[in-house]
Structure formats: structure tokens, C-alpha cells
Amino acid sequence: MNQDQTDMTAMQSAEHPLLQVSDLTVGFRRGADWNDVVRNVGFSVHGGETLAIVGESGSGKSVTSMALMQLLPREGTRISGQAMFRGTDLLQLGERQMERIRGDRISMIFQEPMTSLNPVMTIGAQIAEAILMHRRVSPSEARAEALAMMDRVRIPSAKSRYDAYPHQFSGGMRQRVMIAAALACQPDLLIADEPTTALDVTIQAQVLSLIKELQAESGMGVIFITHDMGVVAEVSDRTLVMYHGDVIEAGTTEQIFRNPSRTYTRALLSAVPRLGSMAGKGAPTPYPIFDIASGKVTEPVARPDTLHPEPPYLLEVRDLSKRFAIQSKLFKRTVARVHAVEGVNFTLRRGETLSIVGESGCGKSTTGKLITGLHPKDSGQITLAGRDLQAIPAAERAHDIQMIFQDPYASLNPRLRVGEAITEPLRIHGKVSAAEERQIAASLLGRVGLKPDMAGRYPHEFSGGQRQRICVARALVMKPKVIVADEAVSALDVTMKTQVVNLMMDLQQEMGLGFVFISHDMAVVERISHRIAVMYLGEIVEIGPRAAIFDNPRHPYTRRLLGAVPVPDPARRHQRSTVAVTELHSPVRSADYKHPERRYLEISDDHFVLETGDDWQ
Known part of the structure; x- marks a missing residue:
């Protein structure tokens, strides 16, 4: 592709979102009543762009992503609105049609790898499964591609660990497997639900770099669901803030961090643990408590350290x-x-x-x-x-x-x-x-x-x-x-x-x-x-x-x-x-x-x- 074609593709991507979500509402049945846990959510994601969705547990972040992928139970769930993905409304597709899209054109990384991985399938087989399902390749070719992806997410000794089972991996290693499986088919859109929660900071930085690299290569769009504001500042172009099922603030990540308009967003940013906060302090000190509703800060009461420095040791x-x-x-x-x-x-x-x-x-x-x-x-x-x-x-x-x-x-x-x-x-x-x-x-x-x-x-x-x-x-x-x-x-x-x-x-x-x-x-x-x-x-x-x-x-x-x-500062x-x-x-x-x-x-x-x-x- 020459430079003119590349520029034209970028212009088209800017004009036409990869995903356009409008008025998404999700409700769960409680007895005879319906309880809406996500209300009138709307956003767009362009190719090559990263949208971060942030908020506390229970704010509706994960429910939103699960609804888009039609992974919520059909019984007892009510979904309305529109989710246009390359001209197709995802919410109107049947299960067979969604199966062809999931893992191929749209992939998802889940937060809890141990409950997402099959305990009786080997690690390598689970990564290769998506490749075999969506690509016309032989088992040996799928194995080679799976091994290459294991290397890319920095799983050491990938070849010797291809036939290992999930319980033989640490939590962080299992999360790398989930990331490898999600990226194996090079999707158009990646929905990442707390993908780096279980990873240490060095591997987190490398995985974020890998996602950016794949975005640059393929124009992949990313929806990044996280509570780590340092990661938000590191990766996202735009940020959506959710609170109790509603979108309360949206804008560029720079705007959200520099000039948040809502009390909740300000409190959320203020509550972020920051490296260097204990400089010059002696004993461990409790965090200030932030009241999310009012934005008020309660400073911890000063107290003596309980450390007993002398042996015998516990x-x-x-x-x-x-x-x-x-x-x-x-x-x-x-x-x-x-x-x-x-x-x-x-x-x-x-x-x-x-x-x-x-x-x-x-x-x-x-x-x-x-x-x-x-x-x-x-x-x-x-x-x-x-x-x-x-x-x-x-x-x-x-x-x-x-x-x-x-x-x-x-x-x-x-x-x-x-x-x-x-x-x-x-x-x-x-x-x-x-x-x-x-x-x-x-x-x-x-x-x-x-x-x-x-x-x-x-x-x-x-x-x-x-x-x-x-x-x-x-x-x-x-x-x-x-x-x-x-x-x-x-x-x-x-x-x-x-x-x-x-x-x-x-x-x-x-x-x-x-x-x-x-x-x-x-x-x-x-x-x-x-x-x-x-x-x-x-x-x-x-x-x-x-x-x-x-x-x-x-x-x-x-x-x-x-x-x-990661530093919670987009600049x-x-x-x-x-x-x-x-x-x-x-x-x-x-x-x-x-x-x-x-x-x-x-x-x-x-x-x-x-x-x-x-x-x-």
C-alpha cells in the first residue's frame, strides 16, 4: 500500500467508526421486575484508536462489553439500543453469526483467566483453537502461529510449555495466555476487560506496547476497561467515565485528567495510588479516604507504628x-x-x-x-x-x-x-x-x-x-x-x-x-x-x-x-x-x-x- 492509499484509509477510518454504540441499555430480571444496570450508553471507536472505560466495580463497564459480545445469558437479560460494527448491528445477530465474529473480527480478554481458560485443555491448544476455527490452516500451522504469539506475550520457554495446563501457570502467566489467544487472529476490534490486572509492571508495559504495535500494523481498535488510571493515561486516546450504569463524563484522555468536570471523576483521579507518595515518611501510613459521592477527603489519623524491631521473629x-x-x-x-x-x-x-x-x-x-x-x-x-x-x-x-x-x-x-x-x-x-x-x-x-x-x-x-x-x-x-x-x-x-x-x-x-x-x-x-x-x-x-x-x-x-x-499523566x-x-x-x-x-x-x-x-x- 502506497502513502496516498494509507492516508485515504486513515481518512475513511476517521469518518466512519469501527464501532458505533447508541442508547445501549441492559437490564436484568429480578422477580417480576427489570433492573437496568446500564442506561443509554453511547460511544464510538475508530480504527487504530483506544477508548478507555473507567469506573468503580459495579459501574457497568464489564456488563457493557459483555452485552456487545452477546455473552450475557439470554434468559433474564434485556438489551436494547444499537451497536453498529462495520455496518452490522451486533445486537441483532443470532448466535451462529456471533460465533463467526467472536475471536476473529472482535476478540475479548477477560479479567479472570482461571475461570476463562479450559482446565482440561493444554495452554497451546487453547491459543491454537481460535486460529483453527477462523483460519484455513493445518494443525501444524496453527501450532506454529500459537507458539509465535506465546513468544510475543513473553511466555518463557514457550515451546516446552505449549503442552502445559492452566493450573501449572501463575496468575500472571495465565493472563498472558488469554492475551495471546485474543490476539491470535489479529482482530479488527479488541475488548480488553482489565487485561493487565494480574501482570507485573514490566510485563504490563510490554503487553501494552504489543497492543500498540498491533494497532499500528493493522489499524485495530481497542476498548480498554480498567480501574488503573496510570494505564488509562498510558494507552488511551479517549476516556469514558461510568458511574452506577450511566456515562457521566467523556472526552479526550488529556481533558479528563487535566480538567474533570464531575465530582466523581475528580475523586476517582485523586484516589489513585501514586509512586513516590511515601517519600520522606517513616512508618507505613494509611491512605486518605475519598467519599466518591461528595468528593470530600478524610485524612488518616496519625498513629504510632506497631513494629517490634527486636527478635524473636514471627x-x-x-x-x-x-x-x-x-x-x-x-x-x-x-x-x-x-x-x-x-x-x-x-x-x-x-x-x-x-x-x-x-x-x-x-x-x-x-x-x-x-x-x-x-x-x-x-x-x-x-x-x-x-x-x-x-x-x-x-x-x-x-x-x-x-x-x-x-x-x-x-x-x-x-x-x-x-x-x-x-x-x-x-x-x-x-x-x-x-x-x-x-x-x-x-x-x-x-x-x-x-x-x-x-x-x-x-x-x-x-x-x-x-x-x-x-x-x-x-x-x-x-x-x-x-x-x-x-x-x-x-x-x-x-x-x-x-x-x-x-x-x-x-x-x-x-x-x-x-x-x-x-x-x-x-x-x-x-x-x-x-x-x-x-x-x-x-x-x-x-x-x-x-x-x-x-x-x-x-x-x-x-x-x-x-x-x-505507569504514570497517571497523559502528557x-x-x-x-x-x-x-x-x-x-x-x-x-x-x-x-x-x-x-x-x-x-x-x-x-x-x-x-x-x-x-x-x-x-
């Missing part, structure tokens, strides 16, 4: 290692191992929060499961409150250490009312009567900011932020000394995120809890942490006090991690240096591999950095 980890065997299909012989955790050392004091950060697949979650006893360790020692973890009976261990998982919906039994879910550990250990269980559930719900009468509801009746609060309540029911929070706030919108973080700080002060906070959100990590450990390929490459890590990062990987954090998106797309090293090693000895350099008091070699990058 938790002590020494030379901890964990490897997962990869076996041949024929004779089940171990041919390689995934070195998930290698020689990890750290301590945790009473009232302290140690944050563990790093890329998806670096071993953060595995470390958390090792110190809670959910995975058996291969070597090393874990001491909990002065006792060897292996010597503590499981029932007793549950009293001392609990875990909050990333996905609150998957963590709760959908058949149990939340009151029963909260007190289930007590019931298992036969600690209290049924009447006492109800009292405890009501008390803990109130403690985490929910109404006691909510105990009789089921998990699906709560928002994501409320479900995470329920998981916090369940973790507290055994009165533990240590709580491992594995990406506990990553899926929450900004207002819910600040409230849950403040809740955790309040509980820490009240109960002297020790937190191991596993996260990829560096702004939240800066706010909540006393100390930070940076992990890469199963190893801690840098560990030290919060101020030392943020003010004086010494390991190249730490600097790369901090440099990739700076072209000024930021892009994160280099480097080939991720694989944690997969040969069966006879011997891990080299490592040496740490003490940079300052309690600030240690792994001596860099040629193999860290």
Missing part, C-alpha cells in the same frame, strides 16, 4: 528452595525441573509488613505457599514463632498463619453462605458452637466494614472488593500471628484498594499481625511496607527497608521494575522510556543442574543486593 526463612519436576510422557522420567524458589532468606517481625515483588512466575506465590505449608519445601528451614514449621501439626499451624488469595471468588465456596465460609475453619477444628459461630461471623463482618446481616448471603451477591473483605475476615477467624496476602488487592478498583489496604493496616496495629504482602502494584507496596524483597527467577535479588529500595535501588532488575510503573506517556522487550530467562533447568552459590553485598544497614552476574537478566 517468621524466619533460611535457604528455602522448591523445584517442580517435568516428566517425560512415555516413562514419566524427570527430564527437567522448574526452579521456582532458590535459596530464599528473610525474616518477619511482629507488626511488620514485608512485601515480595517481582514478575509473574518469579516465585512470589510459591514462596507464600511454602511458608503457609500449602506446598512442601525441598530444602531450607521455615521457623514460625520460634518453632520449625514441619514440627507444627496442621491444625495448630492454622492458628498461627493464614493466607489471603488473589481471586476472592475462587477462594470462596459458592454453595456456602459467607457467614458459614468465615467460620468454616472453626467448624473444622470443632472450636465453637453454632450460636457462637453466628456471633463471630457477624462480629468479623462488622470488623471488615460489612453489615453483620450480610452473613446470610452467597459470594455471588457481593462485589469483588466486598468478597476480598470476606476473605480477610475468614483469615482472621483463627486469630493468626502471620497473614500471607497474595495479590490481595490487585483485582480491586482504586477506592476499594485503598480501603482494603487501610483495613489491613488497622488490623495490624490492633492485633500485632505480621504481613507477607505479595504484590506487583509498586505504589501500594510503597504505601504498606516496612521492608521489600525483590524476586527474579526464584531468587531474592534485593531486600531492604522501603526507603532504601525506592530511593536507592541498586540491582538492575529493581531499577527496571520501578521504571516500568508524560510519550516522555517515558519504554521498557526493553527482553527475552525472559526460563526457570526450567536440566534434571542435573546445580545452582551456583550466590553472594549478597550489604549496601547500607539491612539493605542487601545480590551480586550480579551474566545470568540475572
Whole structure:
């Protein structure tokens, strides 16, 4: 195509939107009545353009996208309006016609990869499935294209992991698989519903660059649904703000950030956790609370830190290692191992929060499961409150250490009312009567900011932020000394995120809890942490006090991690240096591999950095 043709195509794209949505209204049946949860929504998306849709949980963002893709249940759902996609109204198409469009001309990336991926299909087969369905290619050609896309979304050792299953991937790795599957057929329009929520900042930056690259190549339009205002500033041309099912503000991203006209938009932008907000501060400090309705700000009350700096430690980890065997299909012989955790050392004091950060697949979650006893360790020692973890009976261990998982919906039994879910550990250990269980559930719900009468509801009746609060309540029911929070706030919108973080700080002060906070959100990590450990390929490459890590990062990987954090300022998106797309090293090693000895350099008091070699990058 010559330059004149390219210019003409761009002009036509500017005149004729790829997608034009008008008066979209979505209602759900409640008994004999209809409840409209999205009302009269309208917007357009042009080829090569990115439209961001932002708002809190329950604002109607995801329902809007699901309605456009006709993925809402036909029974009990009422949809009206118009959604013109290249001259065709999507809302008038039958299921067979939509099947030909989904995954080919329009693709969607969903927020929760574990519930979106088929647990009994291999990763590679799920990516290749869309290619085989919509393209006239052979299985071998589909496999080659799927492998190429796995490489593009930075899945290490793609060829050897093609036949792995979703449960063998970390949350971030599964999200990369979802992105690869959605982009495999090079769609005209991509609807991305919180696509980078589970990704660390470096991979997030690379995936956003990949989407931009594909936009430039193919003129793909993007609808980007997110609660991360830093990502909005980074990627979007225009922004749509939704509140309780209505579009309350729309304009260019620059206009929305520079001069928001609505109180809600101003409060939403003010609530964004920002890197650098703790500069010059000592102890972790709760977030200011923003009242979305009024726009008023309540500053946190000053309080003393609860950290007990002197031993004995609540938790002590020494030379901890964990490897997962990869076996041949024929004779089940171990041919390689995934070195998930290698020689990890750290301590945790009473009232302290140690944050563990790093890329998806670096071993953060595995470390958390090792110190809670959910995975058996291969070597090393874990001491909990002065006792060897292996010597503590499981029932007793549950009293001392609990875990909050990333996905609150998957963590709760959908058949149990939340009151029963909260007190289930007590019931298992036969600690209290049924009447006492109800009292405890009501008390803990109130403690985490929910109404006691909510105990009789089921998990699906709560928002994501409320479900995470329920998981916090369940973790507290055994009165533990240590709580491992594995990406506990990553899926929450900004207002819910600040409230849950403040809740955790309040509980820490009240109960002297020790937190191991596993996260990829560096702004939240800066706010909540006393100390930070940076992990890469199963190893801690840098560990030290919060101020030392943020003010004086010494390991190249730490600097790369901090440099990739998106800035909530549209004017700076072209000024930021892009994160280099480097080939991720694989944690997969040969069966006879011997891990080299490592040496740490003490940079300052309690600030240690792994001596860099040629193999860290």
C-alpha cells in the first residue's frame, strides 16, 4: 500500500467508526421486575484508536462489553439500543453469526483467566483453537502461529510449555495466555476487560506496547476497561467515565485528567495510588479516604507504628528452595525441573509488613505457599514463632498463619453462605458452637466494614472488593500471628484498594499481625511496607527497608521494575522510556543442574543486593 492509499484509509477510518454504540441499555430480571444496570450508553471507536472505560466495580463497564459480545445469558437479560460494527448491528445477530465474529473480527480478554481458560485443555491448544476455527490452516500451522504469539506475550520457554495446563501457570502467566489467544487472529476490534490486572509492571508495559504495535500494523481498535488510571493515561486516546450504569463524563484522555468536570471523576483521579507518595515518611501510613459521592477527603489519623524491631521473629526463612519436576510422557522420567524458589532468606517481625515483588512466575506465590505449608519445601528451614514449621501439626499451624488469595471468588465456596465460609475453619477444628459461630461471623463482618446481616448471603451477591473483605475476615477467624496476602488487592478498583489496604493496616496495629504482602502494584507496596524483597527467577535479588529500595535501588532488575510503573499523566506517556522487550530467562533447568552459590553485598544497614552476574537478566 502506497502513502496516498494509507492516508485515504486513515481518512475513511476517521469518518466512519469501527464501532458505533447508541442508547445501549441492559437490564436484568429480578422477580417480576427489570433492573437496568446500564442506561443509554453511547460511544464510538475508530480504527487504530483506544477508548478507555473507567469506573468503580459495579459501574457497568464489564456488563457493557459483555452485552456487545452477546455473552450475557439470554434468559433474564434485556438489551436494547444499537451497536453498529462495520455496518452490522451486533445486537441483532443470532448466535451462529456471533460465533463467526467472536475471536476473529472482535476478540475479548477477560479479567479472570482461571475461570476463562479450559482446565482440561493444554495452554497451546487453547491459543491454537481460535486460529483453527477462523483460519484455513493445518494443525501444524496453527501450532506454529500459537507458539509465535506465546513468544510475543513473553511466555518463557514457550515451546516446552505449549503442552502445559492452566493450573501449572501463575496468575500472571495465565493472563498472558488469554492475551495471546485474543490476539491470535489479529482482530479488527479488541475488548480488553482489565487485561493487565494480574501482570507485573514490566510485563504490563510490554503487553501494552504489543497492543500498540498491533494497532499500528493493522489499524485495530481497542476498548480498554480498567480501574488503573496510570494505564488509562498510558494507552488511551479517549476516556469514558461510568458511574452506577450511566456515562457521566467523556472526552479526550488529556481533558479528563487535566480538567474533570464531575465530582466523581475528580475523586476517582485523586484516589489513585501514586509512586513516590511515601517519600520522606517513616512508618507505613494509611491512605486518605475519598467519599466518591461528595468528593470530600478524610485524612488518616496519625498513629504510632506497631513494629517490634527486636527478635524473636514471627517468621524466619533460611535457604528455602522448591523445584517442580517435568516428566517425560512415555516413562514419566524427570527430564527437567522448574526452579521456582532458590535459596530464599528473610525474616518477619511482629507488626511488620514485608512485601515480595517481582514478575509473574518469579516465585512470589510459591514462596507464600511454602511458608503457609500449602506446598512442601525441598530444602531450607521455615521457623514460625520460634518453632520449625514441619514440627507444627496442621491444625495448630492454622492458628498461627493464614493466607489471603488473589481471586476472592475462587477462594470462596459458592454453595456456602459467607457467614458459614468465615467460620468454616472453626467448624473444622470443632472450636465453637453454632450460636457462637453466628456471633463471630457477624462480629468479623462488622470488623471488615460489612453489615453483620450480610452473613446470610452467597459470594455471588457481593462485589469483588466486598468478597476480598470476606476473605480477610475468614483469615482472621483463627486469630493468626502471620497473614500471607497474595495479590490481595490487585483485582480491586482504586477506592476499594485503598480501603482494603487501610483495613489491613488497622488490623495490624490492633492485633500485632505480621504481613507477607505479595504484590506487583509498586505504589501500594510503597504505601504498606516496612521492608521489600525483590524476586527474579526464584531468587531474592534485593531486600531492604522501603526507603532504601525506592530511593536507592541498586540491582538492575529493581531499577527496571520501578521504571516500568505507569504514570497517571497523559502528557508524560510519550516522555517515558519504554521498557526493553527482553527475552525472559526460563526457570526450567536440566534434571542435573546445580545452582551456583550466590553472594549478597550489604549496601547500607539491612539493605542487601545480590551480586550480579551474566545470568540475572
